[in-house]
Every structure is written in structure tokens, then in C-alpha cells.
Amino acid sequence: MKIKELADEFHVSIRTIKYDLENIRLWLEKQKDQIVQLESKTNLGIWLSGEMRDIKRIRSMLDNEVGTAMLLSQEERSKYIALELLLHKEFVTLNSLAEKMGVSRNTVIGDMQKVERLLQNWRIEMERKVHYGIRAVSSEVNRRLALEYVVQSFLNSNEMSYILQSIIHEHEFPSRVGNVITTFLLERKELEYVCQVVKHIARHIREKSEQYLSDRVLIGVLIRFCVVIQRIKTDNSLAESYTAVAIKAKDHSLYSIFSEESVKLANHLGVGISDTEIGFIWLQSLGNGMYHNEHHHDSYEQSVVTEITAKIINKVSQNLKVTFTDDTELFDSLLAHLTDKLAKYEYGVIDPNPLVAEVIQSYPEMFKCVKQVCSEAFEEINVFLTDPDLAYIVLHFQAAYERRYGRPRFKAIVVCGTGRGTARLLKIRLENEIKSLSVLGYCSVLEIDQVLKMQSIDLVISVLPIDTECPVVVVNSILSQRDIVAIHEALKKICGTQLEYTHETLEKKHGFTESFMLMRRNISFTELPLIESISQDIISKGFQLGMLITTEFKEYLSEQAAAGLMLHILLMVNRLAFGSPYVDFNYSDQPESKRLAELRCKLTNVLGEEHCNIPNSEISAMLRYFS
Numbered sequence: 001m002k003i004k005e006l007a008d009e010f011h012v013s014i015r016t017i018k019y020d021l022e023n024i025r026l027w028l029e030k031q032k033d034q035i036v037q038l039e040s041k042t043n044l045g046i047w048l049s050g051e052m053r054d055i056k057r058i059r060s061m062l063d064n065e066v067g068t069a070m071l072l073s074q075e076e077r078s079k080y081i082a083l084e085l086l087l088h089k090e091f092v093t094l095n096s097l098a099e100k101m102g103v104s105r106n107t108v109i110g111d112m113q114k115v116e117r118l119l120q121n122w123r124i125e126m127e128r129k130v131h132y133g134i135r136a137v138s139s140e141v142n143r144r145l146a147l148e149y150v151v152q153s154f155l156n157s158n159e160m161s162y163i164l165q166s167i168i169h170e171h172e173f174p175s176r177v178g179n180v181i182t183t184f185l186l187e188r189k190e191l192e193y194v195c196q197v198v199k200h201i202a203r204h205i206r207e208k209s210e211q212y213l214s215d216r217v218l219i220g221v222l223i224r225f226c227v228v229i230q231r232i233k234t235d236n237s238l239a240e241s242y243t244a245v246a247i248k249a250k251d252h253s254l255y256s257i258f259s260e261e262s263v264k265l266a267n268h269l270g271v272g273i274s275d276t277e278i279g280f281i282w283l284q285s286l287g288n289g290m291y292h293n294e295h296h297h298d299s300y301e302q303s304v305v306t307e308i309t310a311k312i313i314n315k316v317s318q319n320l321k322v323t324f325t326d327d328t329e330l331f332d333s334l335l336a337h338l339t340d341k342l343a344k345y346e347y348g349v350i351d352p353n354p355l356v357a358e359v360i361q362s363y364p365e366m367f368k369c370v371k372q373v374c375s376e377a378f379e380e381i382n383v384f385l386t387d388p389d390l391a392y393i394v395l396h397f398q399a400a401y402e403r404r405y406g407r408p409r410f411k412a413i414v415v416c417g418t419g420r421g422t423a424r425l426l427k428i429r430l431e432n433e434i435k436s437l438s439v440l441g442y443c444s445v446l447e448i449d450q451v452l453k454m455q456s457i458d459l460v461i462s463v464l465p466i467d468t469e470c471p472v473v474v475v476n477s478i479l480s481q482r483d484i485v486a487i488h489e490a491l492k493k494i495c496g497t498q499l500e501y502t503h504e505t506l507e508k509k510h511g512f513t514e515s516f517m518l519m520r521r522n523i524s525f526t527e528l529p530l531i532e533s534i535s536q537d538i539i540s541k542g543f544q545l546g547m548l549i550t551t552e553f554k555e556y557l558s559e560q561a562a563a564g565l566m567l568h569i570l571l572m573v574n575r576l577a578f579g580s581p582y583v584d585f586n587y588s589d590q591p592e593s594k595r596l597a598e599l600r601c602k603l604t605n606v607l608g609e610e611h612c613n614i615p616n617s618e619i620s621a622m623l624r625y626f627s
Helices: 003-010 014-030 052-062 065-069 074-086 094-101 105-120 140-152 157-169 175-184 188-209 215-233 240-250 255-269 275-288 302-320 328-346 356-362 364-379 387-401 420-433 445-454 481-495 512-519 525-552 559-577 594-607 616-623
Strands: 037-041 045-049 125-129 133-137 410-415 437-443 459-462 472-474
Touching: 003 014, 003 045, 014 037, 074 094, 074 105, 074 133, 074 140, 074 175, 094 105, 094 133, 105 125, 140 175, 140 215, 157 175, 157 188, 157 215, 157 445, 175 188, 175 215, 188 215, 188 255, 215 255, 215 275, 240 255, 240 275, 255 275, 302 328, 302 364, 302 559, 328 387, 328 559, 356 364, 356 387, 364 387, 387 420, 410 420, 410 445, 420 437, 437 445, 445 459, 459 481, 472 481, 525 559, 525 594, 559 616, 594 616
Parallel strands: 410 437, 410 459, 459 472
Antiparallel strands: 037 045, 125 133
16 A cells, blocks of 8 residues: 555645554564564555464454554543543543553553643643542533643644535545544534534525635634533533623624524434523634624733733844834734734634644744743733644744745735634745745635635635635645745746745844945935935825824823834835735634724724725724724
């Protein structure tokens, strides 16, 4: 059998299969007499060598639970142990865990340190009792969030892609995550029906409001459905404190869709489902920006979020000795991300992030720095961010670090299901590596057909396999050189010319006046007076507009936010003068809260007819500074 055939069958990358095969080879070597071996040869593939009776004996071992567990790494085994403890409120003996995992009792004792570190983020404590064993103690909601987090931790980019295909096209559910869900949460048929329900919810929302659920939200909703159904079946309901959430949820225009489909699912599975449980499922739509709760600001004032954003950027700049403080696009995107994140954090919404391992591996120094800075910044408001949360923040900084400007000729769209940070990094990396490419934005798999109708696109660059009439190149979420070459070849086919690559170079440090000399080195001496005049006009108009807005909205602006908004407006006027307005890389048109809509209306009125041509994307960016 060929390695590629295994990768296709199990919906994982060839690299993952090679890694797993090495684990299998090592495991076989540990077996008695080493009677069965894993062989491989170029152009032939891989096979097991040994007597047939011995191969059958190995297969018999793998057919039971213990045999399967023997192949788990310590990290995977720790996750399995965590799931066992989360699903049982009673004590579990270490011997029973050792038997299920196919390892010794001492190995489980060693694994428990990793398990406790994994679960302490969710305020879950381990209670030990002699002769009884160990059990996880926590509230029901924290237990559920931990279950979601552990299940999501089995995701990688390929798994996420195939889950989306399972939902959208009813393909077979990927084996790795599917096995975890069917082992601990639902039966296979129940999982298939949940996929259908999530597909129906996405379709009805699209038909009713022309909104698209993002890929992350689709997967988050699916996993939350699985957890909720399992908890209902085992008589573990949510506390009454979540009833208030359900009441608020009912006021939302799209809640009825979640309610109708949830009731259908519950009836099909023969269980009852309360409004509180439906509200808990519906909260996952926060990941799509569909529900901007006006009360979450009681805990996290926008001015506080603005100050934390500025503090993180300042600290990362100091620690890495890279100037991020003058990058308004980074400030805007990070402020938007953290505002959404804190709203989700308050209501227990967990974003799937299959890129966390890749981010840590690809940008170790950046990740270490961001983790340290965020730990200090968020400690003040009692917020703990997990590695998946931090990985998204790293992507925002990495995109800012790699941001360069070129002269684009080809228009591209990125299909990316893992969020704005990943999409923004892809955009910058693509435009950095290929001068002739302009990435207009990003969208999800469900949105691509609609986007192609709205925009004239030369090339679709996707992290997921998709079928569309426009040329498509499938790339990794963290762009590799092979991906660059593939895009290069695709563009060559479009225009038949050789494209130019750029190479990353570290920026040299220059003095204050020397940096201006470098800026104008390619400008003719005779043109300098004209350019100076244009520059003065831009600065003057930007300052006037900035004073108008900061004065009119001073009650909504902290001192730091007002300074940030002034800089943003100065750069906005400069962008508009040269025809490159700020672009919000999200095509989904999500509804705003009543308060935000009122602020937008007031800002539009303040701008008046004189500034009526300022794009909505710029207005949205300015609104993020208001508390």
C-alpha cells in the first residue's frame, strides 16, 4: 500500500502518515520476539512482513481497546485520560485508566501531571481518595467547555477541511476526530445526524438573512451539539444561571433557526432539550460576530480593551525590538480580535484553532513573546488565554511583521476557515512573495460562490479543497515555499509570463532624518516641492477631520483611544488620497448591536456631506476606538 493512499483514506497529510508509521514501527519492535515488522520500499509502498498467524495475532490485539491505546503518544493519551475523567463524576481508579490506555499504572501517574495542566485552565480540580481513585471536580459549564477544548485539540488543518466537507457535502466524517467523538460522546449514526442539522442551520441562516456561518463557527457548533447531547443523555443539565442567556438569545432574529433544528435533533435522538440548552448551543454563533452583547461591556469596557491592545503592542515591540506601535492596521485588527475574544470568553465560546502547533513551530520566538506579554496584560482582568487563543494573536503580529507593499496586477481571494489573523498573514505573505498578486480579502467555503459573483477574481487561493470555475491553488495555512511555487505556476498559466519574487530582508535601523532621505531617494528633485505640498494638504485635512471627530465623541474616548484614533484618521486620509482605503477582510455582513448602530449613525451625521465618500470599512475601523 502507498503512503498517499493511507493519507487519502484517513484524511490526513502524508507527513502525518509518515510520523504515524514510525510510531507503528517502534511499537512493533517492542513486541515479543519482534516477529512482525513494518517494511517499506520506494515505488512499492509499505507492508507487514512475518508469518500470517503472527500478523493475525497483532491484528487481534489491535481490535480491542487496549491494543488501540498502545499506539497513543503521551500527549494523545493525556487527552484520552482527560476525556475519561470529564465524562465521569464518580471516582475512577488509576488501574482502570491504565488498563484502558494499555500502559502501566506508573505511566498513568506520570500522565496525570499533563492532564492536570490541561484541565486547570477550565477551573477543574482533581480530587484524590485512597482506595477510590481520582475524579474531576467542577461546575457543569466548565466541564462542558473543557470537553469542547479537548475534542478541538485533536483537530488539524486537514481534519478541519474534511469536517467541513462532511457537513457541506455529507462526506464520511474524518476518522481521527470522528473516533474521538464516537468513543466518548455519540454513536456514529448520531454524529451523522448532527452534521445534517448543522448543515440545515447554515442553509436556513443563509436563506433568511444572506449571512454565512464561518468555518470555525460551523465546527464549533457541531462539537457543541455533540457535547450537549451527551450531557443531556447522561442527565447532566446546565445550572439555572444560564437561563438568562437563553432569554436573551430568544430576542435574536436567528435564534428560531437554532431552536427548530435543535428540537428536531432531540426528537430524532429521543431526548428532551430545554431552552437553556438551546441558548447554550446558540452562543457559539458569537464566533461569527452575529451576536454583539451590549452587556458584556460591564465586565470589559471598550476603553479597557483599547488600553490592553496598546499595552500588548508596546510590550511586544519592546521585547522583540520591532516597531509595531505605528502600524494602525495591526492596532485595528488586534483591537477587533480582542474585543470579539473577550465577548466570547465571557460566554464560554471556544474557537477551534487547528493551526496552533504549526504557529508554535513556525514562529517560536514570536509565540513565546506574545504568550508572556498577554499573560501579564490579561492577568489584570482575570482572563486566561489558551495556546490556541494566543496563536491567533501571534498571526496578527506576524502579518504586521511581514507586511510589505508591491505593485499588484492579479486579483486573488483567500478561502480560509481559521479566522482573520490567519487570512491576514496569508495575504501579507502572498503579496510579499509575489509582487504581482493582490489579495482582495478572504471568505469561507460557503461564501466563495457569492464572492465570485460580486468580485472579478483571477485566482482563488484556498487552504481547503474546493470546486469552482475560477482557477484554484490549495495551500497550507502557514505558507510554504512549495505553495509559492504552485501559485507562481498558476499565474504563469494565466498570463504566460515569468513573475518576480521578492525575498524577506531584515530592516536596517536608520536615524530619524536619515529615514526621510531613504524615503525620497527614488523621487526626482524637481518633484519634491509638489509632493511636499500634497503631503502638507493631506496632514492638514487629516488633522482637521481628527479634531472634529475626537471633539464630538470625546465622551466615548479615553485619552489613549483619542490619540490612537487621531493617528488612524491621519493615515486614513493619506490612504484615501492615494486610493487605498482600509479593507476589512471579512465579506460576511453581520448585524450590529443597537448601540453600535446608533454610534455609526451619529458618526455618519458628523462627517456630513463633505465626507460622505468615506467607505464603510473606514467608518467601522474608527468605531472600534469608541467605548
